[in-house]
Amino acid sequence: MLTPALASLLPLLILCRISFGQYSSDQCSWKGSGLTHEGHARDVEQVYLRCSQGSLEWLYPTGAIIVNLRPNTVSPAAARLSVCIKPSTDSSGTNFYLDRNGKLRLLLHEQDQAQGKVHCFSIQEGALFIEAVPHMDISRRVTAFQYELVSDRLGAEARSLGAPCQPCSDAEMLLAVCTSDFVARGSIKKVEQEEEHSSVTVEISRLYRQKTQVFVSGGVRVRSWIGRIKMPLQCGVRAGTGEFLFTGAVRFGEAWMGCAPRYKDFLRLYHEAQQQGANPCQVDTD
Structure with missing residues (x-):
């Protein structure tokens, strides 16, 4: 069913420092105001954001905007991406839909x-x-969210944090070491159960890579790092002995666990693949 805003679709305007919004190519964000749009409350505007992550802030929303989120490179892999959005806790004034060929689905x-x-x-x-919800007073309404483009697998995990935890295949383990936002060898020190996920405190003895500062150094004289990684509650993770190879993704500043085999199991798998010339990348296992 079409909304009033879509039914009265007027010629669309590409927002690039014109109309009522501003597009920033360096920060990959957009900020606009409905105040200059209020006289044309049935208009629909187009917003184009072509980065892997960024944000949007729509002050005093009226009418509607269509946000087109695409990577900044042309690749067949782009069709396999997912979009993740995280609304601000102060966000209000609109409903979010997915628009595919003029058909809307409430998100x-x-x-x-x-x-x-x-x-x-x-x-x-x-x-x-994104369609504005009619209010008598729009002065207190602001719609704001952060967005990230992620692989389909990570998107599916984020879509339903309650999905059953599936162990990674051998191929997925080897690939995770090459493509994850963080890769680290260490042990589980503490597990805390929160409302919708588990928070796992880990101590890292070998840090191979981290996209952002997930793990913090224990000090100049201490060759170890401490950090927290989130996991779905259903994974049933517990603190225990032994070393693991932690891999995963950083989403909106939070680390989420991906493949996490015991280090001895990964080492065996890695050396077997190395002998067969099947490793997608090299890892220093000394």
């Missing part, structure tokens, strides 16, 4: 945005259609 109600939860969808499901 997020206005009242749900205050939870600040991550919502993901495949890039092939359409653009993000």
Whole structure:
């Protein structure tokens, strides 16, 4: 069913430092105001963001905007990406839909945005259609969210944090070492159960890579790092002995566990693949 805003679709304007919004190519963010748009409250505007992550802030929303989220490179792999958005807990004034060929599917109600939860969808499901909800006073309404483009697998995990935890295959383990946002060898020190996930405190003895500062150094004289990694509650992770190879993704500043085999199992698998010339990348295992 079409909304009033879509039914009265006027010629679209590409926002590039024109109309009522500003597009920033360096920060990959957009900020606009509905005040200059209020006289044309049935208009629909187009917003183009072509980065792997960024943000949007729409002050005093009126009418609707269509947010087109795409990577800044042309590649067949782009069709396999997912979009994850995390609304600000103060976000209000709009409903979020997915727009595919003019057909709308509700993604997020206005009242749900205050939870600040991550919502993901495949890039092939359409653009993000954000429609203002009529209010007598729009001066207190601001719609804001962060976004990230992620691989389909990570997007599916973020879509449903309650999904069963599936062990990684041998091929996935080897690839995770090459492509994850963080790769580290260490042990589990503590597991805390939170409302929707587990928070795993880990001590790292060997840090291979980290995209952002997930793990913090224990000090100049201490060759170890401490950090927290999140996991779905259903994974049933517990503190215990032994070393693991932790890999995963950083989403909105938070580390999420990916493949995490015991280090001895990874070492065996890695050396077997090395003998067969099947490793996708090299790792210093000394």
